[in-house]
Amino acid sequence: MPRTLLPPRLRLRRLLRVPPPLRTRAVAAALAASTAVALALLAGCGSSADTANALTVGGSGATGGRLSLVAYSTPKDAYAELIPAFQQTAPGRGVTFAQSYGASGAQSRAILAGLPTDVAALSLAPDVTKLVSAGLVAQDWNAGAYHGMVTRSVVVLVVRKGNPKHITGWDDLVRPDVKILTPNPLSSGGARWNVMAAYGAQIKAGRTQAEALDYLKQLFAHVAVQDPSAAASLQTFSRGVGDVLISYENEAIAARDHGQEVDWVVPDATILIENPVAVVNSGRHEQVAKAFVDFLLTKPAQQIFADHGYRPVVEGVSGPHAFPTPAKLFTIGDLGGWSAVTKQFFDPKTGLIVPIEKAVGVSGG
Amino acid sequence: MADLPIGVHPRRGVAGATRAGHPLSRRRAAAPAALAATGFTAMFLSVVVLLPIAALLATGLGPGFVEAVTTPQALAALAFTVAVSLVATGIDVVAGLAVAWVLVRDDFPGRRFVDALIDLPFALPTIVAGLTLLALYGQDSPIGLDLAYTRPGVALALLFVTVPFVVRALQPVLLELDGDAEEAAATLGASPWTTFRRIILPALRLPLVVGGAQAFARCLGEFGSVVLISGNLPFRTEVAAVVVAGQIENGDAQAAAAIAVVLLGAALVVVVVVRSLASRRVRSAR
Amino acid sequence: MIARLGLRIIALGYLALVVLGPVVLLVVRTFAHGLEPVVAALTSPDAVHALQVTLVLVAMAVPVNTVFGVICAFVLVRYRPPGTRLIAALVDLPFAISPVVLGLALFTLYGRTGWLGPTLAEHGIDVVFALPGMVLATVFVSLPFVVDEVAPVLEEAGLEAEQAAATLGASGWQTLWRITLPAIRWGVTYGVVLTTARALGEFGAVAIVSGNLVGETQTLPLFVEERFTDFDLTGAYAAGLLLGLIAVAVLIVLTRLSRRLDRRDRDGRDREPDRPPAVEVS
Numbered sequence: 001m002p003r004t005l006l007p008p009r010l011r012l013r014r015l016l017r018v019p020p021p022l023r024t025r026a027v028a029a030a031l032a033a034s035t036a037v038a039l040a041l042l043a044g045c046g047s048s049a050d051t052a053n054a055l056t057v058g059g060s061g062a063t064g065g066r067l068s069l070v071a072y073s074t075p076k077d078a079y080a081e082l083i084p085a086f087q088q089t090a091p092g093r094g095v096t097f098a099q100s101y102g103a104s105g106a107q108s109r110a111i112l113a114g115l116p117t118d119v120a121a122l123s124l125a126p127d128v129t130k131l132v133s134a135g136l137v138a139q140d141w142n143a144g145a146y147h148g149m150v151t152r153s154v155v156v157l158v159v160r161k162g163n164p165k166h167i168t169g170w171d172d173l174v175r176p177d178v179k180i181l182t183p184n185p186l187s188s189g190g191a192r193w194n195v196m197a198a199y200g201a202q203i204k205a206g207r208t209q210a211e212a213l214d215y216l217k218q219l220f221a222h223v224a225v226q227d228p229s230a231a232a233s234l235q236t237f238s239r240g241v242g243d244v245l246i247s248y249e250n251e252a253i254a255a256r257d258h259g260q261e262v263d264w265v266v267p268d269a270t271i272l273i274e275n276p277v278a279v280v281n282s283g284r285h286e287q288v289a290k291a292f293v294d295f296l297l298t299k300p301a302q303q304i305f306a307d308h309g310y311r312p313v314v315e316g317v318s319g320p321h322a323f324p325t326p327a328k329l330f331t332i333g334d335l336g337g338w339s340a341v342t343k344q345f346f347d348p349k350t351g352l353i354v355p356i357e358k359a360v361g362v363s364g365g
Numbered sequence: 366m367a368d369l370p371i372g373v374h375p376r377r378g379v380a381g382a383t384r385a386g387h388p389l390s391r392r393r394a395a396a397p398a399a400l401a402a403t404g405f406t407a408m409f410l411s412v413v414v415l416l417p418i419a420a421l422l423a424t425g426l427g428p429g430f431v432e433a434v435t436t437p438q439a440l441a442a443l444a445f446t447v448a449v450s451l452v453a454t455g456i457d458v459v460a461g462l463a464v465a466w467v468l469v470r471d472d473f474p475g476r477r478f479v480d481a482l483i484d485l486p487f488a489l490p491t492i493v494a495g496l497t498l499l500a501l502y503g504q505d506s507p508i509g510l511d512l513a514y515t516r517p518g519v520a521l522a523l524l525f526v527t528v529p530f531v532v533r534a535l536q537p538v539l540l541e542l543d544g545d546a547e548e549a550a551a552t553l554g555a556s557p558w559t560t561f562r563r564i565i566l567p568a569l570r571l572p573l574v575v576g577g578a579q580a581f582a583r584c585l586g587e588f589g590s591v592v593l594i595s596g597n598l599p600f601r602t603e604v605a606a607v608v609v610a611g612q613i614e615n616g617d618a619q620a621a622a623a624i625a626v627v628l629l630g631a632a633l634v635v636v637v638v639v640r641s642l643a644s645r646r647v648r649s650a651r
Numbered sequence: 652m653i654a655r656l657g658l659r660i661i662a663l664g665y666l667a668l669v670v671l672g673p674v675v676l677l678v679v680r681t682f683a684h685g686l687e688p689v690v691a692a693l694t695s696p697d698a699v700h701a702l703q704v705t706l707v708l709v710a711m712a713v714p715v716n717t718v719f720g721v722i723c724a725f726v727l728v729r730y731r732p733p734g735t736r737l738i739a740a741l742v743d744l745p746f747a748i749s750p751v752v753l754g755l756a757l758f759t760l761y762g763r764t765g766w767l768g769p770t771l772a773e774h775g776i777d778v779v780f781a782l783p784g785m786v787l788a789t790v791f792v793s794l795p796f797v798v799d800e801v802a803p804v805l806e807e808a809g810l811e812a813e814q815a816a817a818t819l820g821a822s823g824w825q826t827l828w829r830i831t832l833p834a835i836r837w838g839v840t841y842g843v844v845l846t847t848a849r850a851l852g853e854f855g856a857v858a859i860v861s862g863n864l865v866g867e868t869q870t871l872p873l874f875v876e877e878r879f880t881d882f883d884l885t886g887a888y889a890a891g892l893l894l895g896l897i898a899v900a901v902l903i904v905l906t907r908l909s910r911r912l913d914r915r916d917r918d919g920r921d922r923e924p925d926r927p928p929a930v931e932v933s
Contacts (some may be wrong), residue, residue: 017827025498047682068867070864071483076881079663097866098864098865098866098868099864099866100862100863100865100867101864101865101877102614102863103614105613105614105615105616106613106615106616109616110780110862112763113758113762113763113775113779113780114762114763114768114772114779114780115780115862116780116781116862116864117779126811145876160404184611184614184615186615186616186617187611187614187615189618224598225596225598226596226599226600227597228611228614228615229614231880231881232880235880235882238882239504239513239514239596240514241514241596241598258882260882268824304711348615348617358436372875373868391662396823398811398823399726399729399732402722402725402726402730403724403730403732405719406719406723406726406735408721409719409723409739410723410738410741410742411689413741413790413791413794414736414741414744414745414791414794415741416766416767417753417756417757417759417760417791417843419760420756420757420759420760420765420766421752421755421756421759421760423759423766424759460661460662460665463658463661463662464662464666465664466658466662467658467659467662467663468662470653471658471659473659477906479666479931480906481902481903481906482666483666483672484902484905484906485670485674485898485899485902486670487848488848488852488898488899488901488902488905489674489852489894489895489898490851490853490854490871490872490891490894490895490898491854491855491872492852492854492872492873492875492891493677493852493872493875493891493895493898494875495893496677496875496879496888496891497673497674497675497676497677497891497895500673500676500677500678500679500680500888501672501673502673507676507838512766521669521690524669525669525670525673528666528669528670540887546884553835557654559789560906565690579746581907582746583746585749586748586749586750586751586752587749588749588750588751588854588855589750589852589854589872592876593876593879605749606749606750606751606752607751607856609749609752609755610751610855610858610859611759613754613755613859616753618758618764620761623753623760625698625749625752625755626660626757626799627751628748628749628752629748629752632747632749635747636740636743636747643705651738
């Protein structure tokens with residue numbers, strides 16, 4: 001067996017044949033000291049209540065407690081502004097946050113697997129529904145005025161600056177010279193919106209279900225990389241891979257605001273995205289979590305979302321970005337609703353997407 | 366000696382022999398302290414190593430095993446991982462030989478600095494290693510060499526993290542090689558190349574193989590340094606460890622575990638081969 | 652002469668291209684926009700917290716592995732119970748295993764759907780997505796170092812001094828405390844330094860079991876990756892450089908140590924009879 005993956009310190013070991021002077025105490029003291037440091041750091045970090053469960057920063061506690069926000073990959077910048085804004089409000093005073101961002105499906109599974117969560121902000125409703133089935137989110141989570149949704153967007157086609165490949169709509173994506181990026185629909189919520197937008201656009205164009213599925217198959221044959229999340233996909237695109245990135249409109253806006261050299265095309269027929277947010281029954285801070293979710297639906301909060309390229313759900317909020325309404329905008333409801341669609345398309349064993357993914361050689365399910 | 370529990374120690378045989386016959390050691394073996402220490406070790410290893418590996422094997426070797434590891438994406442990633450690891454190991458062996466030779470037999474200003482530099486890739490966190498390589502060989506490469514998202518880029522990341530293995534395996538052996546045989550050969554008219562081939566290389570074969578195998582094992586499972594530079598393009602630059610991570614994201618723990626089991630098996634094969642090579646060498650030395 | 656020069660150029664050129672060049676450029680890139688953004692990135696609450704988490708992991712994993720390493724080395728070298736070979740193999744396993752595979756293994760065992768996860772969760776103990784899982788992952792990846800450094804030293808220290816002490820009437824504890832532990836202390840120290848270096852930088856395994864909660868379970872290596880994916884290159888470089896500096900500090904300790912040991916070695920060598928050159932594979 002390889003002794004160590006490190007330098008064999010031959011000579012080092014040889015010297016130790018001669019026992020050095022007795023100075024055991026130094027070693028013992030060092031050990032004790034590092035243990036003490038560990039305990040001190042832990043104590044410094046840990047708020048009294050949940051040291052066993054999670055590391056918490058010093059300065060937590062106070063009145064508000066600490067909310068754990070688990071979200072999908074794109075709204076990070078928006079929450080970076082929303083959280084301080086919430087902390088300015090009465091219910092938000094003294095509340096601190098732990099945040100996690102990642103692919104919506106993966107985040108939903110992580111919550112199911114025990115990731116400590118108070119507020120789940122996911123890409124699409126089924127990822128919340130999974131939490132409802134597990135008893136982690138209340139049955140009536142979508143009973144409010146906005147049906148549990150906090151932001152809207154549409155699926156757009158992000159292209160290189162100046163649109164060198166002259167992409168105008170869905171049909172251009174299956175041209176032989178076009179390489180596409182879209183995240184993996186088995187982990188990413190954005191990818192599922194993308195799939196349903198592409199599929200629904202075909203249906204809207206009067207094609208049959210079989211023809212629409214055939215289009216999806218062709219589309220995936222043009223996909224260069226399926227990253228785990230929409231954010232990772234944008235990262236890959238910005239590194240020069242692919243001609244078209246299928247993505248959220250807000251992600252395209254944010255990319256340009258961050259100085260990325262991109263344009264985007266809003267197809268005539270595309271899907272209206274609605275992103276849910278829900279309070280998770282963690283048994284810890286449900287009151288504060290509820291207050292935070294309520295805050296997200298206030299005008300000031302919606303304004304921040306709009307600034308970051310999201311279409312607000314609350315009326316009367318307008319941001320710096322124009323949000324064109326595509327001629328043939330459709331919703332997931334037009335395609336049968338998420339519960340039917342999820343089963344039909346995205347079941348990891350029997351979904352329609354599985355053979356399509358298999359055909360391009362990407363393992364899934 | 367029945368086994369080589371901790372690596373290869375040429376002198377272990379002697380030590381073992383004295384120990385076996387000594388009354389003190391026998392008394393110790395039965396002492397409660399020995400039992401307690403052994404019990405603690407066994408328990409600790411079970412919790413930290415054995416149980417997780419067992420759970421992984423149980424999950425991975427389920428009915429879906431063959432299917433999961435034979436998807437085109439998994440096969441391509443496994444094949445690429447092995448291929449790029451072999452290439453990196455080959456370069457490691459050649460370059461490592463040159464570096465170790467220069468460090469031991471040559472003298473120049475800054476030799477100590479270079480010697481310390483060898484350990485840097487070990488000490489540097491893997492994710493920082495990837496970031497570091499992207500600074501010079503990424504999109505904004507100042508020397509115009511963009512290896513991001515390419516296969517050579519992956520190989521480069523592996524080369525970076527495996528720099529210490531071959532060099533550190535060779536150094537002590539080179540140090541101990543006395544120059545007498547080489548001088549004798551030279552006196553007898555052997556060319557430097559012949560001397561190298563006939564005198565030096567045979568002595569270095571074992572450390573080369575062992576260092577190379579360690580590097581190879583490390584390459585097979587490398588994740589952190591590769592993940593940024595490879596772009597993880599399926600069928601092109603995606604390595605097996607990244608596929609495992611992707612399958613975890615996709616919620617398919619079973620497929621992830623299946624591919625993980627293959628990686629684990631490959632690593633174990635390397636370990637066993639090295640161990641048997643090394644122990645043969647010890648036997649022949651005795 | 653020419654051959655020697657050529658070889659020197661090849662060897663140093665290789666190291667410059669693969670190791671030194673990228674590292675130097677990382678430093679240059681970090682400070683490309685001056686010191687201010689670097690300081691800002693490193694003093695952001697998330698970065699500070701990530702550093703804290705990383706230090707906690709190190710401060711917990713290192714003592715655990717030190718105690719285990721010394722005891723395990725004793726078991727391997729002195730007691731040699733049945734199954735010694737298996738113990739040695741298990742200790743070395745973490746070297747051969749991909750960190751991702753390890754993270755997954757911990758997940759399949761301690762996750763909510765794993766073997767032990769549900770039982771532990773009932774008792775209010777969360778392993779995965781919490782500190783215990785991250786500590787376990789860190790302990791696992793840095794497991795072999797102390798054992799590997801201490802075992803050979805223990806072996807070479809031999810039993811003579813201990814036997815002498817016992818003959819002179821020292822108790823077991825006295826012998827351990829005054830003879831054996833001092834003999835292995837440099838091995839322990841060296842192992843601790845290596846363990847620290849490894850524990851500081853673990854990425855793959857921790858990425859899988861941590862849940863990457865920013866401001867909670869995010870470690871500094873995870874922070875580096877997150878900043879990079881968020882196009883915050885300065886933040887990524889700054890945190891990466893900080894980790895690198897800590898690594899270099901560890902390295903300096905390492906070099907100092909081995910130099911000091913080399914010196915003692917030279918002193919000690921005079922007293923040693925000549926022995927045949929031996930291959931030590933490590």
